[in-house]
Amino acid sequence: MKAGLDMKLNQNISRLLFLGIETVLFGLVYFFLVFEDMISIFAVLAAMVLLSIAINRIPSLNRVVKEGFSHSKIPCIVYGILFVLAMPILFKDKPYHIFILFNTGLFAVLGLGLNWQIGSTNIVNFASAASFAAGAYASALLAIHAGLSFWILLPVSGLVAAAIGFILGLPCMKTKTYYLSLVTMAFTIIVYLLLNNMDWTGGPDGISGIPFPQIGSHSFGSPISLFGWSLPYQANFYYLIVFVVGITFFVDRRFRYSRLGLAWNAIRNDEIAAACQGIDVTYNKVLSFCANFFFDGIAGAIFAFSMGYISPESFSFNVSVTVVTIVIVGGLDNAAGVILGALLMILIPEKLQVFQNYRMLIFGLIIIVMLLVRPKGLFPQTIRKYE
Amino acid sequence: MAQLIEQLTFALMLSSTYTLISVGFALFFGAINIIHFSHGDVAILGAFFGIILYGVFGLTRVFGAIPSWIVTPIVFVVTCLLIGFLGTFFERTVIKPFRKSPLLMVLVATIALGIVIREVVRLFYPQGSNPQVFPKLLPQTIYGVGHLVLRLDHILIFLISLLLIVAMFFMINKTRIGMAIRAVSQDIEAANLMGINSDIVIAVTFMIGSILAGLAGLLIGSYQTLVRFDMGLMLGIKGFSAAVVGGLGSIYGAIAGSIVLGFVESLVCAYVPGGTPYKDVFAFVIVIFFLVFKPSGILGKTMPVRI
Amino acid sequence: MQYIQILKTESLTINFGGLYAVDSVDFHLEEGEIVGLIGPNGSGKSTFFNLITGIYQPTKGRIFFKDENLVGKKPHQIAKKGIARTFQNNRLFSDISVLDNVILGMHYRQKTNLLDTLFRYHLVKSELRAGAEKAMELLSFFSEELKANWSRRVAELPHADRRRVEICRALASGPDLLLLDEPAGGMSPEETEELMRDIRKVKETHKDLSVIIIEHDMAMIEQIANRVYVFNYGRKIAEGPFSSISKDPGVIQAYLGEEEEDAAA
Numbered sequence: 001m002k003a004g005l006d007m008k009l010n011q012n013i014s015r016l017l018f019l020g021i022e023t024v025l026f027g028l029v030y031f032f033l034v035f036e037d038m039i040s041i042f043a044v045l046a047a048m049v050l051l052s053i054a055i056n057r058i059p060s061l062n063r064v065v066k067e068g069f070s071h072s073k074i075p076c077i078v079y080g081i082l083f084v085l086a087m088p089i090l091f092k093d094k095p096y097h098i099f100i101l102f103n104t105g106l107f108a109v110l111g112l113g114l115n116w117q118i119g120s121t122n123i124v125n126f127a128s129a130a131s132f133a134a135g136a137y138a139s140a141l142l143a144i145h146a147g148l149s150f151w152i153l154l155p156v157s158g159l160v161a162a163a164i165g166f167i168l169g170l171p172c173m174k175t176k177t178y179y180l181s182l183v184t185m186a187f188t189i190i191v192y193l194l195l196n197n198m199d200w201t202g203g204p205d206g207i208s209g210i211p212f213p214q215i216g217s218h219s220f221g222s223p224i225s226l227f228g229w230s231l232p233y234q235a236n237f238y239y240l241i242v243f244v245v246g247i248t249f250f251v252d253r254r255f256r257y258s259r260l261g262l263a264w265n266a267i268r269n270d271e272i273a274a275a276c277q278g279i280d281v282t283y284n285k286v287l288s289f290c291a292n293f294f295f296d297g298i299a300g301a302i303f304a305f306s307m308g309y310i311s312p313e314s315f316s317f318n319v320s321v322t323v324v325t326i327v328i329v330g331g332l333d334n335a336a337g338v339i340l341g342a343l344l345m346i347l348i349p350e351k352l353q354v355f356q357n358y359r360m361l362i363f364g365l366i367i368i369v370m371l372l373v374r375p376k377g378l379f380p381q382t383i384r385k386y387e
Numbered sequence: 388m389a390q391l392i393e394q395l396t397f398a399l400m401l402s403s404t405y406t407l408i409s410v411g412f413a414l415f416f417g418a419i420n421i422i423h424f425s426h427g428d429v430a431i432l433g434a435f436f437g438i439i440l441y442g443v444f445g446l447t448r449v450f451g452a453i454p455s456w457i458v459t460p461i462v463f464v465v466t467c468l469l470i471g472f473l474g475t476f477f478e479r480t481v482i483k484p485f486r487k488s489p490l491l492m493v494l495v496a497t498i499a500l501g502i503v504i505r506e507v508v509r510l511f512y513p514q515g516s517n518p519q520v521f522p523k524l525l526p527q528t529i530y531g532v533g534h535l536v537l538r539l540d541h542i543l544i545f546l547i548s549l550l551l552i553v554a555m556f557f558m559i560n561k562t563r564i565g566m567a568i569r570a571v572s573q574d575i576e577a578a579n580l581m582g583i584n585s586d587i588v589i590a591v592t593f594m595i596g597s598i599l600a601g602l603a604g605l606l607i608g609s610y611q612t613l614v615r616f617d618m619g620l621m622l623g624i625k626g627f628s629a630a631v632v633g634g635l636g637s638i639y640g641a642i643a644g645s646i647v648l649g650f651v652e653s654l655v656c657a658y659v660p661g662g663t664p665y666k667d668v669f670a671f672v673i674v675i676f677f678l679v680f681k682p683s684g685i686l687g688k689t690m691p692v693r694i
Numbered sequence: 695m696q697y698i699q700i701l702k703t704e705s706l707t708i709n710f711g712g713l714y715a716v717d718s719v720d721f722h723l724e725e726g727e728i729v730g731l732i733g734p735n736g737s738g739k740s741t742f743f744n745l746i747t748g749i750y751q752p753t754k755g756r757i758f759f760k761d762e763n764l765v766g767k768k769p770h771q772i773a774k775k776g777i778a779r780t781f782q783n784n785r786l787f788s789d790i791s792v793l794d795n796v797i798l799g800m801h802y803r804q805k806t807n808l809l810d811t812l813f814r815y816h817l818v819k820s821e822l823r824a825g826a827e828k829a830m831e832l833l834s835f836f837s838e839e840l841k842a843n844w845s846r847r848v849a850e851l852p853h854a855d856r857r858r859v860e861i862c863r864a865l866a867s868g869p870d871l872l873l874l875d876e877p878a879g880g881m882s883p884e885e886t887e888e889l890m891r892d893i894r895k896v897k898e899t900h901k902d903l904s905v906i907i908i909e910h911d912m913a914m915i916e917q918i919a920n921r922v923y924v925f926n927y928g929r930k931i932a933e934g935p936f937s938s939i940s941k942d943p944g945v946i947q948a949y950l951g952e953e954e955e956d957a958a959a
Contacts, residue, residue: 124491126498171679178422178490179678185498186624186671186678193671197664251812258811258818259804262790266798269787275769276747276779278802278867287808317620321502324495361510364502371496372484383791383845386826 011071018068022076025051026083030090032351033097041351084242088224088235095232100350102234102306105241108342109299111326112248112335113292116255118324119333119381120264121288122177127168127184128323130191131293133315134161135300137195140207140310150213154301161297162290169289173282188320195312206311213305220305237306244302245339248295252335255291257384264288265333318360322346325363328370333381389534394657400541400610402649403548407603408626409633409641410552411596417572417636418592421482421493425501427623429474429597433604434521434614435508436466441522459524467601474597475590483589501620508616518615521608544606551602552642555595559638568592572636621667628674634684644684648673699758700725700904701746701871706755708745715741717928718755723871728897728905730919730936732912734948738928739908740782743873747779748772759871774802778869780860782876782908786848792859793844796829797822799866832862836892854885858892865896874907878914890914912940924948 028051032044055065069076091097110128117123135157142148142156168187172180195201202208212221213236220236255261263284266274271281304310322345330341349359408430415423440462481500485493509515525540559565570578571588579585607622608614629648633640651673652666659665677684701723708716716738723729731739744750746757748769757764764772778799787795804825806818834841836858848856857877864872877893878886897903909915915922916936924932924939926948932939939945 122491124495175679175682178494179682181491181494182422182627183675183678186628186675189624190668190671190675193665193668254811254815254818257822258815259801259806259821260808260811262794262798263801265790265794266787266801269789270785272749272769273781273785273787274798275749276773277798277863278770278773279798280770318502321498328495358506358510360502361506364499364506367499368481368496368503371492371499375488375492381789383847384794385845386793386823 014064014068015072015075017064018072019075019079021055021065021068022079033091033100033347034094038352045348085239088231088238089226089229092229092231092235095234098232098234098238100347102238102241103350104342104346105238105245106299106303107323107326107346108245108339109241109248109295110323111330111338111342112245112252113295113299114323114327115252115330115333115335115338116264117288117292118327119331120255120261120268121285122268123285123288124177124181124324125184125289125292126181126317126320126324127188127191128292128296129315129317129319130184130188131161131165131296132300132303132319133191133195133312134164134293135297136304136310136315137201137207137300138297139301140210140304141200143210143305144207150211150301150305154298157301158294158297161300162294165289165293166286169286173285185317185320188317192312192316195315202311204312206309206313207304208309210304210308210310212308237302241302244298249335249339256333256335260284260287268333321360321367322363325367328367328375331381389536390657392535393537394653396537396541396545398650398653400545400649401653402646403545403552404603404607404610405626405629405645405649406552406642407548407599407606408622409629409645410555410638411600412627412630413633413636413638413641414568414572414592414596416630417638418568418589419482419486419575421490422497422627422635423482423596424494424497424623424627425477425504425619426474426596426600427621427626428501428504428619429470429477430600430604430607430622430626431614431616431619432473432504432508433466433470433601434608434618435512435519435604435616436469436601437462437524437605437608438519438521438614440465441524462524463602463605466605467598470601470604471594471598474600475593478590478593501623505616505619512616515616518613521612521614523609523612524605525609540609544610547602548606551599555599556638558595564588564591624674625667625670628670628677630684631674631677631682632684635682637684640684698724700760701906702758703746704756704758706742706745706757707753708741708750709753714928716745716752719925719928719930721923721930723904723906725870725904726902727920728893728907728918730915730922731906731908731925732910732915732922733925733931737925737948739925740875741928742925743779743875743906743908746772746873747777770802773867776867776870777873778864778867778871779873780857780864780875780877782879784853784856784860786856786860786863788849789847791845792833792840792848792851793826793829795848795859796832796862796866797825799863800825800828801867803867829862829866832866833859835895836862853880854882857881857889861892870902870904872903872905874905874909876908876910878909878911886911886914890918893918916940 025048028044028048032041032048035041035044055061087101088098110132114125114128117125138160139150139153139157142153143150148156168184172183175183195206196204212219212233214220218224220240221233223233224231224235255264263274263279266277266279267281267284275281303314326341326345327338328341329344330339331337345363349355349362355362408426411426412423415421415426441458444458444462477500481496482493485496512519525543528539530537530539559568567578567583567588568591570581570583571585571592575585578588603622604614607618625648626645629644630641631644632647633642633644648670651669655666655669656663699722701721703719703721706716706719706721707714719738719742721742731742733739741750745752746759746764748764748767748771752765755765759772759775759777762775764775787798804821806814806821810817830841830844833844840855840858840862843851843855848859851859857879861874861877864874874893878889881889893905893907897905907915907918919936921934922932922936922939923930924942924945926944931948932942932945
C-alpha cells in the first residue's frame with residue numbers, strides 16, 4: 001500500500017516537474033518574442049539552447065522529461081494548445097508579432113505537406129512555391145472575378161493545386177527521383193516566369209483588392225473582442241492557421257499509422273521491393289504529390305486573403321528552398337520536427353532582423369551542414385508502436 | 388538576309404557559351420554520376436573574378452598604361468585557373484563527402500551550394516544585388532559589309548570557345564590523363580583496379596569543367612556587358628538542359644544540346660513576337676520534356692540498374 | 695491442390711542488347727513442390743526470378759501462373775496473384791522497424807484505402823493491429839529473439855536475422871508461390887542448418903506452398919529440393935532429381951570444381 005502511494009507521489013512530482021519545465025520553455029518563447037534588443041534576444045536563445053542540451057545530456061533531467069511526458073500526455077498537450085491560443089492575447093499590442101507567428105504557421109503547413117513527399121516517398125519536391133502560388137492565385141482570381149466566398153475558395157484552392165500536382169506528377173512517375181527534383185525545380189521557375197509575364201495574372205504587380213474573409217457579420221479585417229480584450233485583426237488569421245496546422249498534423253498522424261503511410265515508407269526505401277509486396281508505386285507517388293499540393297493550395301489561399309494582394313515575388317524558387325530546409329532540418333517524416341523546423345527557420349530570422357539579409361545564405365549553409373552531419377534531420381522518424 | 392546572318396552568328400556565339408557549361412555537366416555526370424547544380428554559379432563567379440582582376444589592373448595603370456592586349460589574356464588565364472581551383476575545392480568539400488550517399492543528397496547539397504555562392508556575391512561584393520558592369524576585355528570593332536553588321540567580339544567569343552572545346556577533346560582523346568578520365572567515367576571500380584587513382588582523376592575532371600565554366604563566365608560577361616549575382620541559376624539550368632537534351636554523360640551530346648538550345652533561344656527572341664520574356668521558359672520546358680520522356684537525350688548514356 | 699502445374703514457362707527469353715540473360719527456358723513447377731535452381735554465377739537465375747515477378751519483361755516466351763499468362767503485368771499486379779520473393783542482396787525496408795517490414799508483406803491482403811484513413815480510421819487501426827499480431831506470430835515462428843527485436847530498425851540487425859525477416863515478409867501475405875533467392879547467402883553452416891529446418895517447418899505448416907529456391911549450397915539443395923533445374927549462360931542445361939543432375943557431365947563441367955567445395959560443406 002505504501003509502495004503504491006509512493007509511486008503515485010513520484011508520478012505526481014514528475015508530472016509537476018515536467019509541467020514546470022514546459023512553463024519555463026513557454027516563458028522563454030514569450031520573452032524571445034517580446035524583447036526588442038539583440039542582447040536580450042540572444043540571451044533567451046542561448047538559454048533555450050542550453051536547456052535543450054541540458055535535457056539531452058543530464059540523465060536525471062532527461063528522465064524527468066521523458067517520464068513526465070509519458071505520464072501526462074494529455075495535460076501537456078492541452079497546456080501547449082492553451083499557450084498557442086493565448087498568443088494573440090499576450091501580444092495584443094504588438095500585431096506584427098502575431099503576423100510573424102501566422103507566417104510561421106503557413107510555412108508549417110507547407111512543410112508538413114512536403115514532408116509527405118520527401119520523408120515518405122523520397123521525392124525532393126522543389127515546387128512548393130508553385131503549389132503555394134496555385135492556391136493563392138486561384139483563390140484571388142476567383143474571389144475577384146467570381147465573387148466567391150473565402151470559405152468555398154479554401155477547399156477549391158486546395159483542389160486546384162492538387163489537380164496541378166496530378167498533372168505534374170503523373171507523367172513523371174517513371175522519372176528517376178533526382179531527375180524528378182530537377183523537373184520540379186524547372187516547373188517552379190516556369191510558373192514564376194509565367195506569373196511575372198502574363199497579363200491575366202497581373203504580371204509583376206500581381207493581383208490586389210482581395211477582400212477579407214467573413215464569418216457571419218465578423219470580418220477578418222476587424223479586431224476580435226475576447227473577454228474584454230481587443231485583439232488586432234491579425235489574430236483572426238492566426239487562429240485560422242493554427243486550426244489548419246492542427247488539421248494537417250492530424251492528417252499526418254493518420255497517414256503515418258495506416259496502410260498508406262507504411263506503403264510510402266516502403267517506397268522511400270526500395271521501390272522495387274515495395275512493388276513486390278503488391279504496392280502500386282505510381283498510385284502512391286501521385287497521391288503524395290496531390291496530398292502535398294492540396295494543403296499547399298489551402299495555405300496559398302489563406303496567404304492571399306491575409307495580405308489582400310499577391311505578387312510573383314512571394315512565390316520564387318527561394319521560397320521552395322525555404323520549405324525544403326524546414327523539412328531537412330526538422331526531420332524527415334517527423335511532423336513535430338517539421339513544425340519545430342518552421343519555428344526555427346521562420347521565427348528566429350524574423351526576430352534577428354540583423355540577419356534577415358543573410359537568411360538565404362544561412363539556409364544554404366544549414367542545408368549543407370545538416371546533410372553532412374544529420375541527414376535525417378534533427379528529429380528523425382520514430383519507430384511505430386502498436387497497441 | 389543580313390539579319391539572318393547576324394542572328395546566326397549570335398546563335399552560334401550563344402551556343403558556344405552554353406557548350407562550355409554543358410560540357411562540364413556532361414563530364415561530371417560521366418565521372419561520378421552527379422548533377423552539379425551550382426556549376427552555373429561557378430561560371431558567374433568567373434565573371435566577377437574577371438571584373439575584380441580587371442579592376443586590379445586598372446589600379447596598376449598608375450604605373451604606366453598596360454595595353455589591353457596584355458591585360459585581357461592575363462585576366463582570362465588567371466581567372467580560369469582560379470575558378471578551376473575553386474571548382475575543385477567545392478568538389479572536395481561539398482560533393483566528395485556524399486560519394487557513397489544517395490544521389491538525392493548530392494543534388495540538394497549542390498543546390499544549397501549554389502545558393503551560398505549567390506548570396507555570398509550578393510552580400511559581400513559591393514552593391515552586390517545590382518547588375519555589375521563587365522569591362523570591355525574584347526575588342527569592340529564592328530565590321531560593316533553592306534547591310535551586314537558583324538561584331539568582332541561575338542566572333543572572337545565563338546572562336547575562343549571553339550578553341551578550348553577542341554583542346555579539351557584533344558586532351559580527353561589523346562592524352563593519358565584523358566584516357567584515365569574516360570576509364571573512370573565508364574567504370575570507376577575497374578579503373579581503380581587498373582591502378583588509376585580515381586580520386587585524382589575526379590579532381591582533374593572538376594578542374595577542367597570549372598576552367599571551362601570560368602571561361603564561359605568571362606565570355607558571357609563580355610557580350611552581355613552586365614552581370615548579376617543570380618545569373619548563375621538560370622545559366623546552370625540552361626547548361627544542364629543542354630546536357631540533358633544531348634544526353635547526360637556524352638560530350639558530343641552536350642554540344643548538340645547547346646546548339647539546339649542556343650538556336651532556339653535566339654530565334655525565339657528574333658522572330659517570335661513578344662517572345663523575349665518567354666525565352667527562358669522554353670529552355671525549362673525542353674528540359675522537363677527530356678527529363679520525363681527521354682532522359683537519355685539524343686545521344687545519351689543510359690545507366691542500367693542492377694536488380 | 696488445385697493446379698497440377700502452378701508455374702510454367704515456355705521458351706522464356708530475355709535479351710539485353712545482344713546478351714541472352716535467359717534463353718528459351720522451359721520450366722514447370724507442380725503445386726506443393728520445392729524446386730531448386732542452381733548454376734554458376736551469372737547464369738540467369740535471379741533474372742529468371744525477375745521475369746516471373748514482372749520486374750523485367752521477356753523479349754519472347756510466356757509465363758503461366760495458375761494457368762494465367764503473367765507477361766505484360768506489372769510487379770505489384772503479379773504479387774497480388776500470390777507470388778512472393780526474397781532478393782539475393784536482401785531488399786528490406788532498412789530504416790523502418792522489423793515489425794513494419796513484415797506487416798508490409800501483407801499489404802495487398804489489407805483493404806483500407808485513403809478514404810478509410812481519413813474518415814473511418816477505426817477500421818485502419820484494427821487492421822494494423824491485426825497485422826501486427828500476425829507479424830509477431832511469424833517472427834516468433836523463427837525465433838523468440840527475432841520477435842523480441844520487433845522494434846529495431848532493420849539496418850541494425852545482423853545479416854542472418856535480416857534474411858529471416860525477409861522470409862517472414864515474403865510469407866506474411868500467405869503466398870501460393872515463394873521464390874527464395876540465395877536465402878543462405880552469407881550464413882555460417884549452423885545458420886544454414888537452422889534455415890533448412892525453418893524452411894521445412896514452413897512447408898509442413900503450408901502443404902500447398904510451392905517453392906523455388908536458388909542456392910549455391912549444394913547440401914541444402916540436396917536435402918530440401920524435390921527436383922532441381924540447372925542453368926548456365928541463361929539456358930537450362932539439366933533438370934531432374936539432385937542425384938541425377940549432380941552426376942550430369944554437362945553440369946559438372948559448368949561448375950568446374952565449384953561443386954566439389956560445396957558438396958563437401
